[in-house]
Amino acid sequence: MDNKMDTGHDRAAGYEKLSARFGSRLQTSDAVRLHHAHSTTWHKAEPPDAVVFPNNTGEVAEIARICSAYSIPIVAFGAGSSLEGHINAPLGGVSIDFSNMAQVIEVVPEDLLAVVQPGVTRERLNEELRATGLSFPIDPGANASLGGMVATRASGTNAVRYGTMAENVLALECVTASGEIIRTGTRARKSAAGFDLTRLIVGSEGTLALITEITLKLRGVPDYTLAGVATFESVAAACDCVISAIQLGLGIGRLELLDAAQIKACNSYSKLDLQEAPTLFFEFAGIEAAALAEFALFQSLLEDCGATSVDWATDADHRSRLWRARHQAYWAVTAAYPGRTSVVTDACVPISRLAEAIEETRADMTQMQLDGTVLGHVGDGNFHVILMVRPEQHDEMARAHHFIDRISERAIRMNGTCTGEHGIGQGKRAMLAREAGASLDLMRGLKLALDPTNILNPGKLFL
Amino acid sequence: MDNKMDTGHDRAAGYEKLSARFGSRLQTSDAVRLHHAHSTTWHKAEPPDAVVFPNNTGEVAEIARICSAYSIPIVAFGAGSSLEGHINAPLGGVSIDFSNMAQVIEVVPEDLLAVVQPGVTRERLNEELRATGLSFPIDPGANASLGGMVATRASGTNAVRYGTMAENVLALECVTASGEIIRTGTRARKSAAGFDLTRLIVGSEGTLALITEITLKLRGVPDYTLAGVATFESVAAACDCVISAIQLGLGIGRLELLDAAQIKACNSYSKLDLQEAPTLFFEFAGIEAAALAEFALFQSLLEDCGATSVDWATDADHRSRLWRARHQAYWAVTAAYPGRTSVVTDACVPISRLAEAIEETRADMTQMQLDGTVLGHVGDGNFHVILMVRPEQHDEMARAHHFIDRISERAIRMNGTCTGEHGIGQGKRAMLAREAGASLDLMRGLKLALDPTNILNPGKLFL
Numbered sequence A, B: 001m002d003n004k005m006d007t008g009h010d011r012a013a014g015y016e017k018l019s020a021r022f023g024s025r026l027q028t029s030d031a032v033r034l035h036h037a038h039s040t041t042w043h044k045a046e047p048p049d050a051v052v053f054p055n056n057t058g059e060v061a062e063i064a065r066i067c068s069a070y071s072i073p074i075v076a077f078g079a080g081s082s083l084e085g086h087i088n089a090p091l092g093g094v095s096i097d098f099s100n101m102a103q104v105i106e107v108v109p110e111d112l113l114a115v116v117q118p119g120v121t122r123e124r125l126n127e128e129l130r131a132t133g134l135s136f137p138i139d140p141g142a143n144a145s146l147g148g149m150v151a152t153r154a155s156g157t158n159a160v161r162y163g164t165m166a167e168n169v170l171a172l173e174c175v176t177a178s179g180e181i182i183r184t185g186t187r188a189r190k191s192a193a194g195f196d197l198t199r200l201i202v203g204s205e206g207t208l209a210l211i212t213e214i215t216l217k218l219r220g221v222p223d224y225t226l227a228g229v230a231t232f233e234s235v236a237a238a239c240d241c242v243i244s245a246i247q248l249g250l251g252i253g254r255l256e257l258l259d260a261a262q263i264k265a266c267n268s269y270s271k272l273d274l275q276e277a278p279t280l281f282f283e284f285a286g287i288e289a290a291a292l293a294e295f296a297l298f299q300s301l302l303e304d305c306g307a308t309s310v311d312w313a314t315d316a317d318h319r320s321r322l323w324r325a326r327h328q329a330y331w332a333v334t335a336a337y338p339g340r341t342s343v344v345t346d347a348c349v350p351i352s353r354l355a356e357a358i359e360e361t362r363a364d365m366t367q368m369q370l371d372g373t374v375l376g377h378v379g380d381g382n383f384h385v386i387l388m389v390r391p392e393q394h395d396e397m398a399r400a401h402h403f404i405d406r407i408s409e410r411a412i413r414m415n416g417t418c419t420g421e422h423g424i425g426q427g428k429r430a431m432l433a434r435e436a437g438a439s440l441d442l443m444r445g446l447k448l449a450l451d452p453t454n455i456l457n458p459g460k461l462f463l
Helices: A009-025 A030-035 A057-069 A122-132 A146-152 A197-201 A235-247 A260-270 A288-304 A316-322 A329-336 A351-367 A394-413 A429-436 A439-450 B009-025 B030-035 B057-069 B122-132 B146-152 B197-201 B235-247 B260-270 B288-304 B316-322 B329-336 B351-367 B394-413 B429-436 B439-450
Strands: A050-052 A074-077 A094-097 A104-108 A113-116 A169-175 A181-185 A210-217 A224-231 A252-258 A279-286 A309-313 A341-348 A372-377 A382-389 B050-052 B074-077 B094-097 B104-108 B113-116 B169-175 B181-185 B210-217 B224-231 B252-258 B279-286 B309-313 B341-348 B372-377 B382-389
Touching: A009 A050, A009 A057, A030 A050, A057 A074, A057 A094, A057 A169, A057 A181, A057 A210, A074 A146, A074 A210, A104 A122, A113 A122, A122 A146, A146 A210, A169 A197, A181 A197, A181 B439, A197 B197, A197 B439, A224 A288, A224 A316, A235 A252, A235 A279, A235 A288, A235 A351, A252 A260, A260 A329, A260 A372, A279 A288, A288 A309, A288 B288, A309 A316, A329 A341, A329 A372, A329 A382, A341 A394, A351 A372, A351 A382, A351 A394, A382 A394, A394 A429, A429 A439, A439 B181, A439 B197, A439 B439, B009 B050, B009 B057, B030 B050, B057 B074, B057 B094, B057 B169, B057 B181, B057 B210, B074 B146, B074 B210, B104 B122, B113 B122, B122 B146, B146 B210, B169 B197, B181 B197, B224 B288, B224 B316, B235 B252, B235 B279, B235 B288, B235 B351, B252 B260, B260 B329, B260 B372, B279 B288, B288 B309, B309 B316, B329 B341, B329 B372, B329 B382, B341 B394, B351 B372, B351 B382, B351 B394, B382 B394, B394 B429, B429 B439
Parallel strands: A050 A094, A074 A094, B050 B094, B074 B094
Antiparallel strands: A104 A113, A113 A210, A169 A181, A169 A210, A224 A279, A224 A309, A252 A279, A252 A372, A341 A382, A372 A382, B104 B113, B113 B210, B169 B181, B169 B210, B224 B279, B224 B309, B252 B279, B252 B372, B341 B382, B372 B382
């Protein structure tokens, strides 16, 4: 994919058209442009030339038609919580801010689905669902927009039970690069009718189409929840317990690992006195008797794997106290290194390689003199590293880059993936090429078919 | 997509090349050609010009390169159990029979996965897994090849619990139209790395790539299984029970509906004395205490929905007796109409519309003077109709066609899909166009990108 494109006088005419059409809803101030390049990322901010705020799908299609005619790049913007530079505009162009398209259009409790606009955040959706007894369980941590979650194939702590966005989007309305409005999928829970366009667009990071409406699967809020923590002497022992639980097919709600360094940071930040050792945070939820039966089996696994302490609770206050360390993990580690910047990365490996992957990562971190913690959604084999770096120390930054590349390479070598949930964006393009091998050409072919002039989020996914 | 292609002398030269390369593994006898166009379908058999039996992926790539050079259509053949004419060769060409590529390459119990060649059938895989305590649960009924199940996005009775092939294929090796070997996906349980090529190829019916190796998710065989049947006064009452169970999020293993006509056929065929009324077949499986807790809730739903009788069992013999009617449903209905031919179709609707969809379908059947039964995987909103027709009665066949179109149209109108699991093939191309609307152009664009000369299973999916 050639990331260079026509610039100059063509674009200027296009911006004039956009300005004439959208008036004050096309903004070009430095502050607004910079805001739309500022995300939770360590990539240098590359602001768009302008930001436009459409009110509906028809307007998104108009924007696409104008941008297509004048070769103006389009970057979709939701909540700015992506991690790999997805919302940067390295080739300039227009950022489409979906904050005016943030309606929950329909909730259909009897079909366990909701139809939303892309600017709705997951927390807003769940607030609106509160009275129905249903929820949308996918939770990447940040209060991301649902459009962004579709675009990045987000997952998070609940994925071990409910899957990722790939399993929880039933249908989409999208605008294509040429400004056509299309619909993919239906409200049926499965289909064998033609290519699975929905799942092609989920995770395509704004490079294939602009998402303008999403039909999501909902789930009943469980009647009963049991949550707890268990401490282990080693990451390997904790991972063995995870592996056994997954292999037994236990109906685990959530299963998270924090390493000793992370627990130490949490103790300090959240005023806790957890043992500073690798710790599993677990949750079982559903019908009380069923959850208790699953938990009883899990308890015997904890014992077999040598858990040195186990604490659990069922009332909401106690549960939330037990999980506080997990919930505040990110803030705890950033507070532990004042003045530094966080760099977050992730990888996902086959479950049997998890302990090895994490231990080699920790050894690398020590050997490369980097500070940080390891935590993750270990039930999926997905783990994260939060590095705390000093951007002004070029040598440290170079080591951090190298360290992250090695995590990706290790995961790929273990038959895993360079990213379980953060995506490729700008940061992992070289790793995608390595992971995909010959299939990268197929991806390029699809991109060319759907966006022949490369206006949709250029400079992402492909080097 | 233009289904016409160059024929004539080009092809003849290509067949000579194939013959020189594959010798007796290229067969052109009428018997072999006809066998490869004979599937469980009501579509007229359209045999290929030749059948080739590759031994490995490299040979599949060679075949693709020759066929690409000489514009010879390629039709992949697994077990011939597809239902919509998928394996027909309307434009001639070569059928690739994968029966020599039927090895279980690797079973990795610790990662709950197996790697298989496309010719392995699901029953063979499960036999090989017996000693591991694991199984591959997707069960479309027929002993299909796993390559075929990938190609058609198969599902079946277990999909309500385990999902369809879309959720159970981790990775693929494929050969492209130009003869390149590519790999998609990894052994990690999730990934956010680039376009989801695996899920694009799952369900693409041999039109985008040839599947040469499949990495499948496995599950633990449940320790405990409880199975039963419940009778209702109406399809609506049975469906209400299904809807409530799905909405409560009960961990149902299987949930099947047979209508009164189907039960009548089963009583006669399987020597049973079931009440001739709409009947739900259900299964709960897992840890004993958990399954019993879920079943207790289900029992209260059965009562609320006015089940007139409920019978259940946990020992294997009794369970299999209770489910015999379901297992023998297809044979029962064909036996009930000796001398006739079965025509099987399916559709899938949002769960809330299921009763309405089935009742309107039954009313149509009566009004259009057609004989048949309705059954289905109702937990997914997916139902099947088995019509028993006399192909020589042209008027009856015309009514059958019209009846099936109306089922598809009704499902689409209800925000569902014209096929939940049988696929499009030749039979539902017009319905795919109707269902997909403007997104059909996207599908055509993808097809053109991956198979520019339209040699992969031409005449399928697109009119």
